[in-house]
Amino acid sequence: MARRGVGQGANRRYPVLLVTENIYQAYKDYLITTFPQNPNILQYFLMGASAGVSMVPGVLDFGGIPVVAWDAITSFDEIVGTVSTKIALVAPGAFGVASDVRNLRQYQGMGLRMVQKLDPPDNGKIYMDTTLRWGAALADVDYVVYGRNS
Numbered sequence: 001m002a003r004r005g006v007g008q009g010a011n012r013r014y015p016v017l018l019v020t021e022n023i024y025q026a027y028k029d030y031l032i033t034t035f036p037q038n039p040n041i042l043q044y045f046l047m048g049a050s051a052g053v054s055m056v057p058g059v060l061d062f063g064g065i066p067v068v069a070w071d072a073i074t075s076f077d078e079i080v081g082t083v084s085t086k087i088a089l090v091a092p093g094a095f096g097v098a099s100d101v102r103n104l105r106q107y108q109g110m111g112l113r114m115v116q117k118l119d120p121p122d123n124g125k126i127y128m129d130t131t132l133r134w135g136a137a138l139a140d141v142d143y144v145v146y147g148r149n150s
Helices: 021-034 039-047 071-080
Strands: 016-019 059-062 065-069 087-090 095-100 112-117 125-130 133-138
Touching: 016 021, 021 059, 021 065, 021 071
Parallel strands: 016 065
Antiparallel strands: 016 087, 059 065, 095 133, 112 125
């Protein structure tokens, strides 16, 4: 799908690389330092327009695949106070995710429970858990694959 797309004619679909803001900025910085001697290439990658070729503003290119900042993850990170580093190769329309992280009035009014275990084998580790509402919908299960390197 990444190379040839799926479908015929005007219905042909190509994937999109969704990346967290830190990856997007790092790639943008890489392009700026890699192409300073060729302003046309740099303009194309950063502004999305060069010599009659145009892309959507805020979209970079990686081998013909659009690279888009994954704003939903950034917003989620701001709510829960973390920084994620994620990249997803996604078929447009393949899935949707919704979350609700409001205060659920548990654990004495806090949505987060933290427990520190001092005894061996934990030796002071802090465990945290919470409850939140989360849902996902898969529109086309033939184009959904997940992998992780942890």
